[in-house]
Structures are given as structure tokens and as C-alpha cells.
Amino acid sequence: MNAPRQGLFASLLIVSFAFHTFLLVLATTHQLNENRASQGQLMTSQLVTDSISEMEPANTVSLALLADRYATNPSVASIRILNASKQVLATGGQTKTREGEVFVRDALQNEKKVGTVEITLIKPSIGEILRTQWLAIIVSLLIHGLLWLAYRAIARPSRSEFLARINNESRLKHEIQSLTQALEQEKHNAAVAIAQAQKNAQHQPKKEQKPIVLDNSSLALNIQFYDPKQLLDTVNKTVSGPYFNLCQLFLNKTVDLCLQYYKLNSSDITTVQKFDDHGAVISISAEQPNALQCLTMISAVFQLLSDVLYKRYREEKRFVLQTRSAISSSVEAMQLSSVQAAERLVLQLAAKENAVHVPNHLLKDISDHFQLVSLPNPTNVLARHAFMINGMDSEAAELAQSFRTEILKSKQSKAS
Template sequence: MNAPRQGLFASLLIISFALHTCLMVLATTHQLNENRTNQGQLMTSQLVTDSIVELQPANTVSLALLANRYATNPSVASIRILDANKQVLATSGLAKTRQGEVFSRDAILNDKKVGSVEIVLIQPSIGEILRTQWLTILLSLLVHGLLFLAYRGIARPTRSEYLNRLNTEARLKHEVQQLTEALALEKSSKALAIAQAQQKIKEKFEPKTPVVAFDGNQACVALNIQFYDPKQLLNTVNKSVSIPYFNLCQIFLNKSIENCAQHFNLNPQDILIDQAFNQQGATIHIDSAHPQAAQCLVLIGSVFQLLSDVLYKRYRADKRFVLQTRCAISTEVEAMQLNAIQAAERLTHHLIAKEMALYLSHDLLKQVSGQYQLVVMPNPSNLLTRHAFMINGMGGESAGLVEQIRTEILQAKSAS
């Protein structure tokens, strides 16, 4: 059984030993600097006193002997004796290459400078200081080692304390496991409740829209409506937000189909829904054999676009999720091997928000052109877009009819 936090205590002791060694080196260096300063000043004073009589006139032999005698001091690196013109008269020293602190003093005789002396005292390095203090460092290391051993012996838990700690850890582990299981159960319960609530919302708001399978050999006119979503916002929206929004769009489309079919004396059941509103939009079609089939789909698309614009403005004001729409109406394109639904979907991709395009046969196009202003699609890229037209406006009668049907639908929705 190890003492608690034994590694941390060992780290603290290592830091303590390092700091103790650094402080000892700093203190020794400071003391040596003071001693060297006192020694340098004293030696220069003595050397000036002893050599001054030999400087006037200069006796180089006596000065050299004098310098050699002072150089026997082990702390002296080098000595120079100079005349008044800074010419070297004598030099000595056993360690002239060593770095050190320079002490100099002028020799004054009868108020006249007759020369000067320079003494360089050796400045010991950190390594030399450590070598001189090896015994102190060793004792410090021994004391820190004894402190570590003492801590291991004193702080080591008894057997009863060790067993109590094991029991406590086992109990805490069991409690954590129980808490984790409880949180997982609560999380699964919440997920189940959210899923059930979303299903209830979907069942409450989802319109009962019959979807039919399209017969590819059928001659028909198709209307495709898509969301204009250049920022790909639909991919970031939660289903609890997108599904009610799709269902509201489908309600508006169903009401547009019902009211517009009544205007043309058509049975709303003749207009079939191929794809109810989802992330890709919605698609409907009607048999081209029905009279005014194309006019009815153009009216449905125009009414729905106005309803979509009203919804967009209201939801934007409430800071709710909403997108603008675009739509296209088309018959089959034999040259591109596209049926009506495929052609309408392909054509819608070339539009932006609130735009509406048509690809119709000459006869159907002639019926529509009397009530709507058509322009050629700009920048055509294929056969479909080359022969397609965009609705750029509508006559007064058609505009009034579209406004009337839109108002009826909105009033009926508000009343419900």
C-alpha cells in the first residue's frame, strides 16, 4: 500500500531540491563577488604603495619581481604595471586567458600621476562553484531523500484504512452505475415521448391526400411545385417544424385545386396528385383530353403562388421557418424522352423564387396566351428550355380571378 499522492510529494521534493541548489549558488556567487571586490581594491592599493618608488624613474626589473610576487595569489589572473603614458612596464599572472573582474588604480606622487596598476581577479564559473559546494549539495539531496522516505512511512494508510477506502470506492462505483442506468432510462423515455408527440402532431395536421401512381403512357399536363432553397435550409430543419409546414402547403394546394376546378366546371377528382408536399415539393397532373386542362393548371399554379407569397410574408414576420416557391407546367417532351411529370420537374429547376414557366403544345399554348403574358426563357440550355415560356404577367380578368380565389381560400382557412 503506497502513501497517498506519493508521486506529487516526490515532485515537490525535486522542485524543492532544485530551488535550494539555485539559491545556494546565487548566495555563494554574491558572497564571492563581495569578497573579490574587497580583495581587488586592497591588492591594488598595496601594489600602488609598493611600486610607486620604482615608477619614478621606472625600474622594470624591480617592478617585474613585485608583479610576480603578487601573481602568486591563486585568485589573480593577471597583473599589469603601466607608466603615465600607458606603456606596459611589467606584467605577470598564471591565468592570463581567464575571464575576470578588472581592478585598476593610478599611482600619484607629489600630485602627479606617475603610472597605474591593473589586477584581474578570476571570476569562478557555475561549475566551479558547484564543485566547491559538492558536500552541501550532497547533504541537501540526502535530506530530501530522507524526507521522501519518512513521508512514505508516515502517510502510508493502515490496513483498516485501506479496506475502508476499497469499500467506499466500490459503493461509489455502484451508485454511479445506478445513476447512469437511471439517466439512460430517462433519456429513452423522453425520446419515446417526443416520438409519440411528433406522431400525434403529424396525424393531427397531415391532410388526407390521396396519391396516385402515374401511368407513363398517359397524355397529360403536369404541374410541378418546388421550394426555392439556395441555402439548403431544408436539410437543417427538424421534422417537427418541416412536416407541419409541408402539410399546410398541401392544404393550400388542395384548396387551389378544388376552387380552380369548380371555375372550369371540372371534377376535382380528375386532377391527380402524384406527389404530396415533401422536401422535393409537389406534383399534380390532369389528362390533356379534358377541356381547358392547361388553363386550369396555370390557374392553380398562379393561385398557389399568391398563397405561398402570403404565407412567406406572415411566417417571416413571425420569424418562423418558410421558403418561397416556384412552379412549372409541361406536357411530355418526346425528343428528350421525358414524360409530362419529368419535364415539369426538370423545367422547375431552371426557375427562381415566384417564377412560373410553361412547356405546352401549340394548341394548349394558344389557349393560355390569350389570358397571360408570356416571354421566352432567357439563356436556354436544352430543347426543353428553348421552347418554354415564362409567365410575365396576366390580363385584368385573370388577375381578378386569381385574387378572388386566393381571398376565398384565406377566408375559409381563417374561419376554420
């Protein structure tokens, strides 16, 4: 009689051994990285101190001797001493082809850069780390082997337990047969009920489908987050809520400035959706003068603000995502309203990309200030007639930069 679930316990021991080995390698790698960082900073500082007097004027012989002396350290892969013009003055090291971590420090004399020191320290491979930790790995393997032998000896059932288990399995077998018969009967009754319901549904009059009403006189701007790693699903509301509010604040400020510049009223723009997990959507009537120019400038300015926010929050290790945006009119060929078309178009874009899909007579309003290129690899009617905004002229760029600066200054003043 064997111990129960020997295979499962063996699998758990294998996973445990692999995990223990992984943690051992991870801890060793972390310790070596810290030691290497401290050693690299110390060696570069010492080498700069020793060689700075020989760099200007360059004494290549003394510098070569210094490099060879420091290269005797077994952890050094290569050493390079360069002048201010990035010309190599001296090199050292026995394993120059070996990969490693590079430490660079400038040599400053009287606040003037006279050269640079580069030291590459050897970064041990996984195999080398495993060779240094072979004793700990073997001990872990022996411990897991002893656990396996102990389980086989302790968990093996007695004869009375074995007979009781056989009787229990026989009783369970009869119960399962009874449940199976009852389940088959339930399936038969359910099939009869479904057939009767379908028969009754055929005699009921069919409901008329309402035709899709398309909004042919509006333009929609859809701004979405570029989230290929699905980070939004892992963030709680206490983190995403303030971030969405800040994005909405930037969008509102951008809309106000653009409306004022293009002489439009706040009532001309409709907020279809405020910022949430699916981004934000605003809409404006295409019959308004400069409507497309206003939406395009809003998209460009918000993209600049989003880029600033992304860089700053990344430096502060805070949650942030890049954005993408699309402007579209309705697409009759696909029975899409402007809001639906913009939402579908933006899904084909990557981070920091803007696209536009409007009739040709409206494209003339922005083609003088924005560079338009066709979308690569179009897969449907929407993508074939859409254009990506690839740049803008100096006038539009200066206007967008001024709006961005004004919004950021107003935010900083409120924060202070």
C-alpha cells in the first residue's frame, strides 16, 4: 500500500526545490549587484583622483600604467581613460570582450572637464552564480529528498484504513450512479421545456427592429489610454480616481483655451463621456466654424500635457499611462455615428498617436497646419479613409506649446 497522493506531493517538492533555488539565485544576484555598484563607484572615484593630473597634458604612459594596475582586480573586465574629446588615452583589462556593468565618471579640474574614466565590472552569469552556490543547492536537494522519504513512511495507510477506504469508495460508486441517473432525467425534462418554449415563440409576432440613427452633423474626439499591459485592471479606485480627475482637469482647461482662440462658445462642445477607464469623449457640430481645427488643437495640446504628466509621474514612481486620440465624423458605410467611429479608430493607434477621419472638404481646414499621412495597414473602410497627424507647422506648434505652458503654470500656481 502506497502513501496517498504520492505524485502530487512529489510535484510539490519539485516546485518547492525549484522555487528555493530561484530565491537563492535572486538573493545572490541582488547582493552581487549592490557590491558591484559600490565597488564601481569607489574604483572610478579613485581612478579619477589618481589620473586627473596626467590627463592634461596627456601622459599616456602613466595613464596606461594606472589602467593596468587597476585591471589586476579580478572583477574588472576593461578600463578606458578618455580625454575631453572622447579620444582614448589608455586602456586596460584582460577580459575586454566580457559583458558587464559600465561605470563612468568625468574628471573635473577647476570645474573644467578634462577627461572621462570608464570601468566595466564583470557581471557573473547564472551558471557562475549556481557554481558558487552548489553546496546550498545540494543541501536543499537532500532536504527535499528526506521529506519525500518521510512522507512515504508516515502517510502510508494501515490495513484497517485501507479496507475502510475500499468500502467507502464502493458506497460512493453506488451514490454516483444514482446521481447520474437523476441528472439524465433532469436533462431530458429541460430539453422538453426548451422545445416547448421555442414552439410557442414561433407563434408570437416578431418585433420590428428600430433603424440605426446616425448623427451626420457632428465630430467626436475620443481620448483613450494606451494600456497594453492592462494596468488599469490592477489599480484600485483610490489611485485611478485622482488620476482621471487630473486628466479631466487638463482636458477642460484645453477646451476652454481652444474655444476662446477659435471664437466658439462653451455650449458648442458636448462632453459625451468624462475620463474613466475608457478615456473621454467630446463632440462638436461640424457646422460650427473652425470646428475641426478646434478639436485637432485640443487633441494636440492634451497630448503634450499627457506627455509631461507621464514623464513626471514615471520619475515619481506613480501610476500613469500614455494616451492616444482620434477625431471622426459618422461613417454611413459602417453604420457608425461619430462617437462610435472615433472609439473604433483610436483602438488602431499606439501611444502618443493622433488620427482623424472626416470628409475631404473638412480636411482642407487642417491640412495647411497639420501634416497628414495615411494609416499603415488599413483593415476596414474607417482605417482606409483615415489619416494620422504626423506633425504641425511652426504656427500651430507655437500655439499648442503656449496653451500647454499656460495650463501647466495655472496648475502650479493653484498647487502652491
